Amino acid sequence: MSQLLLEIFSEEIPARMQPGAARDLERMASDRLKAAGLTWDALTTYAGPRRLTLVIDGLPAATPDRNEELKGPKTSAPAQALEGFLRKTGLTQDQLVERDGIWFAEISSKGRATTEVVAESVDDIIRHFPWPKSMRWGTGTLRWVRPIKRILALFDGAVIPFEVDGIPSGDVTEGHRFMGAGQPFAVKDFADYRQKLERNFVLLDAADRKLRILEGAKAVCAARGLALVDDDGLLDEVSGLAEWPTPILGGMAPQFLGLPPEVVQLSMKVHQKYFAVRQPGKEGLAPHFVVVANVEATDGGAALAAGNAKVLSARLSDAEFFWTEDQKVGFDAWNAKLKDVTFHAKLGTLAERVDRIAALAREIAPLVGADPAQAEQAARVSKADLASGMVGEFPELQGIMGGYYARLAGQPDAVADAIRDHYKPQGPGDTVPTAPVTVAVAMAEK
Template sequence: MPELLLELFSEEIPARLQRKAAEDLKKAVTNALVENGLVYESAGAFATPRRLALTVTGLPSASPDTREERKGPKTDAPQQAIEGFLRGAGLSSIDEAKVQSDPKKGDFYVAVIEKKGAPAVDILREILPAAVKTFPWGKPMRWGSGRTEWVRPLRAVTATFGADGEDPEIVPFKIEDVTSSNVTFGHRFMAPDAIKVRRFDDYVQALEKAKVVLDIDRRKDIIRSDAEQLAFAQGLELIADEGLLEEVAGLVEWPVVMMGAFDEAFLKVPEETIIATIRANQKCFCLRDSATGKLANKFILTSNLAAEDNGATIVAGNERVIRARLSDAKFFYEQDLATPLSDNLPKLKDVVFHAKLGTQYERIERIEKLAAEIAPLVGAIVEDAKRASRLAKADLPTGMVGEFPELQGLMGRYYALAQGEKPEVAAAIEDHYKPLGPSDRVPTEPVSIAVALADKLDILTGFWAIDEKPTGSKDPYALRRAALGVIRIISENALRLSLGRFVSDTDLLSFFHDRLKVSLRDAGARHDLVDAVISADSDDILQIGNRVNALGGLLEAEDGKALLAGYKRAVNILVAEEKKDGKSYTGDLDDAALSASEESVLSAAIDLARTDVSVRLEADDYAGAIGSLATLRAPVDAFFEKVLVNDPDSAIRANRLNLLARLRDIMHLVADFGKVAG
């Protein structure tokens, strides 16, 4: 079956946009194909710095004929309705419609719309330029005198369609002054001449000969493999950086990997600074010594050119720029070290954190106070927590953080250690931002925990106080991340900490509940069990997690499954009878009215279990409380097997309904079993 080849050749497309743009092109074209009746077998999208390419295989040569019956108004409908029906159906006269009868609705018009299929090329010449003109670039541009918007000026369009064994035809269309053809172009410098192509397979081969690797993932593999081999030959290891690898693969069409070096004297600067400098300014990879694990004074660069001098000039140019950048970094580092962190604090009085929440200095004061409250609860020395809070943001005015904001906290730790601060204080300066995401580690040292929790709780309570809460997908202040950070710090450090002590807003507590539900579900917990153990005032993160696990253990056992079935049966009976009787059953029993042995046994078991459950919950022995509930399985089963709840004697009936209410209420001490599925 025929195949479509489309290439949009332009000036350099930003690397960060290429992968998504290729998928957007595939989606736009394939959706339009299907809408026009052209189903296909497969589609593939590709991107290089100068082109987006698409192949669609297994296309029919024409769209199928279609026949549609469109129901219209009744035959006695107003003329205006009939005329609207004719316009919508494309009929020139009502005589072209037929009349159908319905026994209930009477006679009505029906238009039979028959549409002949169209050649695929005719459909493609309409949908391809439309896909280009409506392409979802974030910030497109115009060029020349045209009105079409594209991320960078379009220079050529390749569009061919045809079956194997035949010469494909060009899909004819025009975008501004660019006319579609069967011609593309190779590497800008090494093979700039025009290349005539037919279909996708020979297109890929022709590009390869013209020094263009079409597939971005293949370019990534080439860069990674060549870099690792170069490093290995020198006794070094490549520092993995998937984000940089993706970016570099989007900067080159023909990757050529080389190694450069810089002066060992720069290794006195913190390695994170060197890595950030080389990564940000030259898009190069750093290396470690395989034997020592220390940063090496070598780097990997990726050129888009196989130079005649084997890259010597390119390497020298990169080394020259990196030397200058590292000199700047060394200068910033030495200047920052010469200034005590505490001397930076007055500068933060002029740095606004938020118009309604004050300056960074005022925020530091709040964090310091909050950390002092948290410190005894997590085993931290109060004065250390206060000192770390005081200095936590003090690296923000430094030259190094001004140059590389992603190093905030980390540089603070380096400066604090160099200036004689306690190691635990220095560690807290770095760690108080953590975790920054689901894969980031959480602070584990007490001082770091206290400051990290204080930082995040201050953000959350502050923005809740000024009613700046996340809405829908919008969360400009990363409040969801802050809440998840609090949850992870508490959970992963097994902390017993009452959030209610620091969070007075019930809506904020509910926000924590929502984030905790997401966290527990991601960890594999059943959503219904999470809902069952969380109440409106639940504020102990660790306790909630433990309760979910304990409840899950009960319900996986046969006793738990049977008890849940008994609970649901009891509640269903109560709901029905309370609705019928117009009153609630509160669990007040008349012992003298317990006429059957099974109900007496159940009553005694409930009383015993209620006492034990209350004691265990008071002692925070939730697993023990769950175990106490499990003992009710046998008496509950026996009760429902032998006892008729709706006894003809109204007093006996009421007493038995109160007994079921007691069963319900004791189980609700542990969890809301009504929210448990099954």
């Protein structure tokens, strides 16, 4: 039994597309090889910033010989039916077998070399790969998420010869774009491939990249007496941006800690892909961030940290502007704007929806032990922050910002909490509201 190693090496693959690409490669390869009659012991795919990799262990050298029997028309059927069956099978009438008044075709076919099957399968996979977005380049007709540079294809250590749209297969790949040897190198098998990639500053497995990010980020934080704010979604994304991820601790102006922590953290995450940092034992964030670089800087990352701090400062200055300006506007003006926002063509405006939610919240309130007046009050301003500048910039903060603005406006805590939490639960992993006023508004909203 032999090993198949395939790598499709290209320009940078968007991080959000990598997990799906690994699954699609596994599915498409499995389907095509199974259809050819091949079996194997283990199949694994990997996706990274510049490569999709497939390794299959335990493949036979050839597909098995096939013997199949096809049932044809009755011997009494019209001649046209028999002629069609003969065309389908490629046989002549004297090669058919008659049993119980029915024609049968017995077809035997020799197995095909696995390398031949793989070459055809890879060509088909590349040409029909379901990228959410793809592009053409040069003068070719091939489409891929980004231009393909190389195709590595080895079976039992030998190159499987083929080409796809002028791109030949081979035994050569490349390491890190900026570090390492700086030259393409040949590999013999998967173990050699993985070892040489790591030697050239490429971690093939996304799980290894995540572990390096997490351990490195926690280490640079701990060295300054800080702690990393965990963010699994950001970790997944950043692991697809760097082949040799190197966390670096940066600092920001303490003045920005006057913003709600959700604003600071979301600005870091959405715009810059930074991790937020906190001080152990204290609420809120610390005036620091962790950026994941794709190089090991000779200065320990000082220049990278300073440059990223400037970019973050500009982003947070924008957020600070929205925070300040929103406080000058208020709920009445925002609610007035909702009259011009269509909720649904057949259900009226967002303001009309708010009226319905408020009426329902007042009715539900006594049933859940809430004050009807407070429930209605919270419902009437629950959607107001949708018209605010901050939520316009960060839609993910709807409800959260409304809660902050309500407290600044002197609204009761029960009302502010209801505005903040009335969208919950937003999935099976989310918390369920328990405060009576929040429960009333959340149920009415849904």
